[in-house]
Amino acid sequence: MSKSVPLPAEERLHGLVSVLDFVRTHGSSTRPKLARATGLSRAVVTQRVGELVDYGLLEEGELGPSTGGRAPRTVHFRADAGQLLVADLGATSVDVAVADLAGSILVHIQEPCDIASGPEIILAHIDELFQQCLASVEDQPGELWGIGIGLPGPVEFESGRPIAPPIMPGWDRYPVRERFADYEVPIWVDNDVNIMALGELRAGIARGWDNVIFVKIGTGIGAGIIVKGKLHRGAKGCAGDIGHIQVSEGDTGVVCRCGNIGCLEAVAGGAAMGRDAEALALEGRSEFLAALLEEKGSLEAADVARAATHGDAASVELITAAGRVVGLVLAGIVSFFNPSLTVIGGGVAGAGDLLLATIRESVYRRSLPLATRDLVLQRSTLGELVGVIGAAAMVTDELFAPNRLVHWLAAGAPSSDAHAIAAAD
Amino acid sequence: MSKSVPLPAEERLHGLVSVLDFVRTHGSSTRPKLARATGLSRAVVTQRVGELVDYGLLEEGELGPSTGGRAPRTVHFRADAGQLLVADLGATSVDVAVADLAGSILVHIQEPCDIASGPEIILAHIDELFQQCLASVEDQPGELWGIGIGLPGPVEFESGRPIAPPIMPGWDRYPVRERFADYEVPIWVDNDVNIMALGELRAGIARGWDNVIFVKIGTGIGAGIIVKGKLHRGAKGCAGDIGHIQVSEGDTGVVCRCGNIGCLEAVAGGAAMGRDAEALALEGRSEFLAALLEEKGSLEAADVARAATHGDAASVELITAAGRVVGLVLAGIVSFFNPSLTVIGGGVAGAGDLLLATIRESVYRRSLPLATRDLVLQRSTLGELVGVIGAAAMVTDELFAPNRLVHWLAAGAPSSDAHAIAAAD
Numbered sequence: 001m002s003k004s005v006p007l008p009a010e011e012r013l014h015g016l017v018s019v020l021d022f023v024r025t026h027g028s029s030t031r032p033k034l035a036r037a038t039g040l041s042r043a044v045v046t047q048r049v050g051e052l053v054d055y056g057l058l059e060e061g062e063l064g065p066s067t068g069g070r071a072p073r074t075v076h077f078r079a080d081a082g083q084l085l086v087a088d089l090g091a092t093s094v095d096v097a098v099a100d101l102a103g104s105i106l107v108h109i110q111e112p113c114d115i116a117s118g119p120e121i122i123l124a125h126i127d128e129l130f131q132q133c134l135a136s137v138e139d140q141p142g143e144l145w146g147i148g149i150g151l152p153g154p155v156e157f158e159s160g161r162p163i164a165p166p167i168m169p170g171w172d173r174y175p176v177r178e179r180f181a182d183y184e185v186p187i188w189v190d191n192d193v194n195i196m197a198l199g200e201l202r203a204g205i206a207r208g209w210d211n212v213i214f215v216k217i218g219t220g221i222g223a224g225i226i227v228k229g230k231l232h233r234g235a236k237g238c239a240g241d242i243g244h245i246q247v248s249e250g251d252t253g254v255v256c257r258c259g260n261i262g263c264l265e266a267v268a269g270g271a272a273m274g275r276d277a278e279a280l281a282l283e284g285r286s287e288f289l290a291a292l293l294e295e296k297g298s299l300e301a302a303d304v305a306r307a308a309t310h311g312d313a314a315s316v317e318l319i320t321a322a323g324r325v326v327g328l329v330l331a332g333i334v335s336f337f338n339p340s341l342t343v344i345g346g347g348v349a350g351a352g353d354l355l356l357a358t359i360r361e362s363v364y365r366r367s368l369p370l371a372t373r374d375l376v377l378q379r380s381t382l383g384e385l386v387g388v389i390g391a392a393a394m395v396t397d398e399l400f401a402p403n404r405l406v407h408w409l410a411a412g413a414p415s416s417d418a419h420a421i422a423a424a425d
Numbered sequence: 426m427s428k429s430v431p432l433p434a435e436e437r438l439h440g441l442v443s444v445l446d447f448v449r450t451h452g453s454s455t456r457p458k459l460a461r462a463t464g465l466s467r468a469v470v471t472q473r474v475g476e477l478v479d480y481g482l483l484e485e486g487e488l489g490p491s492t493g494g495r496a497p498r499t500v501h502f503r504a505d506a507g508q509l510l511v512a513d514l515g516a517t518s519v520d521v522a523v524a525d526l527a528g529s530i531l532v533h534i535q536e537p538c539d540i541a542s543g544p545e546i547i548l549a550h551i552d553e554l555f556q557q558c559l560a561s562v563e564d565q566p567g568e569l570w571g572i573g574i575g576l577p578g579p580v581e582f583e584s585g586r587p588i589a590p591p592i593m594p595g596w597d598r599y600p601v602r603e604r605f606a607d608y609e610v611p612i613w614v615d616n617d618v619n620i621m622a623l624g625e626l627r628a629g630i631a632r633g634w635d636n637v638i639f640v641k642i643g644t645g646i647g648a649g650i651i652v653k654g655k656l657h658r659g660a661k662g663c664a665g666d667i668g669h670i671q672v673s674e675g676d677t678g679v680v681c682r683c684g685n686i687g688c689l690e691a692v693a694g695g696a697a698m699g700r701d702a703e704a705l706a707l708e709g710r711s712e713f714l715a716a717l718l719e720e721k722g723s724l725e726a727a728d729v730a731r732a733a734t735h736g737d738a739a740s741v742e743l744i745t746a747a748g749r750v751v752g753l754v755l756a757g758i759v760s761f762f763n764p765s766l767t768v769i770g771g772g773v774a775g776a777g778d779l780l781l782a783t784i785r786e787s788v789y790r791r792s793l794p795l796a797t798r799d800l801v802l803q804r805s806t807l808g809e810l811v812g813v814i815g816a817a818a819m820v821t822d823e824l825f826a827p828n829r830l831v832h833w834l835a836a837g838a839p840s841s842d843a844h845a846i847a848a849a850d
Contacts, residue, residue, distance in 0.1 A: 011436040011469060044436060154795045163795040211660045223761065227652050234763025235636045238795040245757040246791055260791065332670040332754070333761055336648065338659020366671055366685065370579045370588040370663040 012048075015040055016409075017402045019048045023058060023077045024400065025202075027102065030072035049075055055409055056081055077102060082145030082413065083137065084395050085130050085183070088192060088387025089122065089151050091115050091167055091219050095384065096129040098137050099392035101145070103202055105385060107136050115152060118170035123179050130183075145414045146185050146399055148391035149176060150192040152220070157237030160189035160422075166244075166258040167220065177422070186414055186422035188398050190233070192216075192387060193240055196380075197224025198231055198397070199390030200343050204382040209341045213333060214380070215242070216346035217326065217355070221265040225337070231394075242333065243269065247325050264329050268322035270301035270348040276318055277304045286314035305352040316354065323355045327362020334367040334375065345380030398422075437473075440465055441834075442827045444473045448483060448502045449825065450627075452527065455497035474500055480834055481506055502527060507570030507838065508562065509820045510555050510608070513617060513812025514547065514576050516540050516592055516644050520809065521554040523562050524817035526570070528627055530810060532561050540577060543595035548604050555608075570839045571824055572605055572612040573816035575620040577645070582662030585614035585847075591669075591683045592645065602847070610840050611847035613823050615658070617641075617812060618665055621805075622649025623656055623822070624815030625768050629807040634766045638758060639805070640667070641771035642751065642780070646690040650762070656819075667758065668694065672750050689754050693747035695726035695773040701743055702729045711739035730777040741779065748780045752787020759792040759800065770805030823847075 018038040023029050031049060035042045052058040053075075061074035079102035088095040092115070097108040109129050113122060126149075134144070153165025160177035162168055177187045197214035200206040206214065212226035223240040225232040232239055243265035244258050256266035266272055277299040281289040288307045293299055307315035334342065342363070344356055360377050367375075380386065398404060399414055408414045443463040448454050456474060460467045477483040478500075486499035504527035513520040517540070522533040534554050538547060551574075559569070578590025585602035587593055602612045622639035625631040631639065637651035648665040650657040657664055668690035669683050681691035691697055702724040706714040713732045718724050732740035759767065767788070769781055785802050792800075805811065823829060824839055833839045 011440045011465060013464075014439045015436045039438075040436060154793060156795065163798075225761075227657060232652060232762075234796070235765035235800070236763055236795050236798060238793055239761065239763035241760050241763075241793045241796065242757070244793055245760055246753060328671060329757070332667070332757065335666050335670055336664065336758055336761070337650075337657075338661055338664035338666075340660035368579060368663055368666045368669055370581065370661050371659070371666065373588075373661060375660070 013402055013406060015044055015048045016051060017400070017405060019045060020052055020057060020077075020400060020405075023052075023075055024102070024396070028061060028074050028076045030074055032072050034075070056412065079104065080141045083140070083142045084146050084148060084392050085133065085144060086148045086388045086391035086395070087126050087129070087150070088195065088391055089113070089115060089126075089149070090192065090387075091152050094122075094126065094129070095388050096126060096133055097385075097388040097392075098133045099388065100142065101396055103389055103392040103396060105388060105392075106140065107133050108385065108388065109133060110384065115168050115171075119174040119176070119179070123176065127180070130180075143413055144183060144185050146395040147180055147183060147187040148195070148395040149187070149189045150195040150387050150391050151176070151189060152192045154238040154241055155189055155191045157188075157190055157233050160187065162189075163236075163238070166256075186395075186399070186404075188394055188422065190391075190394055191222070191224075191238070191240070193222035193224045194231055194233065195224075195390035195394055196345060196386045197226055197240075197343075197390065198393040199382055199386040199388075200345070200380060201226055201229070201231075201390075202393040203389050204380065204386065205343055205378055206341055211337070211339045212341045212343065213330075213337060213339045214343045214345060215326075215330065215349075217269065217344065217348040218346035219270045221269045221326070221346075223333070231397075242329060245329055247329060264325065268325040270346075273304050273318060273322055273348065274298065274300040277301075277307075277315070280314045280318065286312050288312040289315060301348040305348075305355075308354055309352060319352070319354045320358045323358025324362050326355075327359040328366060330359060331363045331366035334363055334371050338371045340374065340376065342375065342377045343380050344377070345382075345386065349379060438827055438831060440469055440473045441476060442825070442830060444470060445477055445482060445502075445825060445830075448477075448500055449527070449821070453486060453499050453501045455499055457497050459500070481837065504529065505566045508565070508567045509571050509573060509817050510558065510569060511573045511813045511816035511820070512551050512554070512575070513620065513816055514538070514540060514551075514574070515617065515812075516577050519547075519551065519554070520813050521551060521558055522810075522813040522817075523558045524813065525567065526821055528814055528817040528821065530813060530817075531565065532558050533810065533813065534558060535809065540593050540596075544599040544601070544604070548601065552605070555605075568838055568840065569608060569610050571610050571820040572608060573620070573820040574601060574612070574614045575617040575812050575816050576601070576614060577617045579663040579666055580614055580616045582613075582615055582658050585612065587614075588661075588663070591681075611820075611824065611829075613819055613847065615816075615819055616647070616649075616663070616665070618647035619649045619656055619658065620815035620819055621770060621811045622651055622665075622768075622815065623818040624807055624811040624813075625770070625805060626651055626654070626656075626815075627818040628814050629805065629811065630768055630803055631766055636762070636764045637766045637768065638755075638762060638764045639768045639770060640751075640755065640774075642693075642695065642769065642773040643771035644695045646694045646751070646771075648758070656822075667754060670754055672754060689750065693750040695771075698729050698743060698747055698773065699723065699725040702726075702732075702740065705739045705743065711737050713737040714740065726773040730773075730780075733779055734777060744777070744779045745783045748783025749787050751780075752784040753791060755784060756788045756791035759788055759796050763796045765799065765801065767800065767802045768805050769802070770807075770811065774804060 034045045061076045063071040079100040084099045094113045098106045153168045162171045176189045193216045206212045214224040221243040223242045244263040246262045248262035254266045256263035280286045281293040304315045460470045486501045488496040504525040509524045519538045523531045578593045587596045601614045618641045631637045639649040646668040648667045669688040672689045673687040679691045681688035705711045706718040729740045
């Protein structure tokens, strides 16, 4: 990569970012297409493309289709100019991957891990998996340009630290970013549901949508919010934490792991469904669940979904009750936020159609008519890779943001000043 | 205003908008300050300022303070280059005003009006008030550049039409914008709470804040949402409609004017408090309220607030019950959206400290700790002008948006192509 190209400034940076963003998110383009998409003149587009080729971020491709005159040459984003390390930590498993700058996953490892083991053990494990991943792509081009990590709890995005995370004992305010300082690249840490929402936005069902809510129903419940095509993290980076919205009065007595009573996820999350299923089995209200409990020793949401598809009435009731509660909270959120698309993901949501149908019914019945008139409510279509794809999208979004691009573009790679780049606001 | 200046294009427009936005929102500036604030070079700032002076939008001022070298000359926004007509319609009154381009109110009229009289009668009334206002400022400089209207119900922002508004019989899909086509200026219509939020953002307590929720507690209840300093209207323009979030189970039997049961505003809005206060008076549970009811014939939220400050126990209970319900909904919204500032406004909120204190207590107790750690929750500081100030801010935000600016900048005034400007997206 050329190091002699001068640092961009002022209005030129605006043009560079417009061109780069379009090619980067579309994979390739032509100069005439870029002029139409960015509003820049053809002459300016040609200049900016030339500069980005010099910076090593774009490359010339084959001739595109002619529309009468000379066929325009295509321009590609050089996704292989750098590599990203990404990790998506869940309550009970971790996904680690290497991605290229377009977010394509080059190598992926999934392993069980118990987030409650605390940050030293878990992050040492991630570090080992990072090394394994890097070793397996060492023959491929591109230096390491950044690291992205998702955690199953509230994260203060600015500092990259989890704050009072309910299911992560020992992690409160742990300096996750600093733990990987040896890699000498900028590092971003976010909540796992936020990165899943980004994954859906970049490569899944939310691609091209402006106002999106992604709801994860797994062991816990959380949401990721997209406003005008960008993740809304809120003032402290914890927007979307809907799992602890109160959904029942104090007298039902369901105490949440956060310490409050009647939280959404304590009533309708995956852990709650497993707990309630075990109670149904022990009370003799479901032969199907009782047989499963005897066989497995414990029950989880997937067992309830399985029982429901076999016609077990108690399980059907359990799922519809959970769907109604989630749907009621979502109805309020839809009235408040007025999204165009709501995506339901997470392990429990994937277990069957009944839950989604019940949620949908509640949302359409209880939201403002105008808010649901064109509302699309769909299940996530990305599989278990959604988290690592989203973590890669988070890193590229940050690296290619104008305020960060100016820090490293002329130097040739973001590793030039990792700390300043991650801290730039 | 010069008509010979060419239309700006491509990167130059970015510079023009950056400079204009800064001077416009700060009132005045100097070239060195503008360079620091926009990231543009001093040479580019000087060029763009010159162009904006030619367009008649900026003017040179006196010499600013020197910081060593030659004292920089100040640059002012020409707030008097155009005038705006604005109207804020409530359920029972209307505020009409003329504002300059900085949003300062030049003349203001408030009159009673019953929104339920239907669009023909009400909008003819507004038209008359518009004419009265214009007549009283005809000696002042500046042509009419735009109209902004706030309505007390859900509005599809794109078309400017109210959609199924619960308290506005006859208004459903009424073409409000087309009604004022004779003025030959671009017209924007929005929900009243959205424009109040804009008013707080531009001239009130929310000035300079990024993530804000404005909650109006009046006859009804609604919210306006600011994301990164911009109003979030959502997919259909109805974001913030929290008055119909379900807050109690079906068996309490409070039917809302929207037809659903247990809506927030049917339980805790001003109309609900008046109704409940009358019931308390008739049931003999409050001598204070009974005396007031006999005197006035009916009760409203302000009476309950007055009774509470006189120590009437039943009224204190009524207000704290309403505050708890509003607080619980707000707690969920704070967890979901993670604002840095929440502003409580509207007639009922202004009636006393007890309601605000109860809301605050609920929000802090039930939201995620990280979401409330630095959360500021305050009462609105703007009076009855907040709506018209906000409506003026809506119009200038739209007029000076880059996609609209290109339509009219070279022609000298937005009236050049009113329809294209309002429709530009």
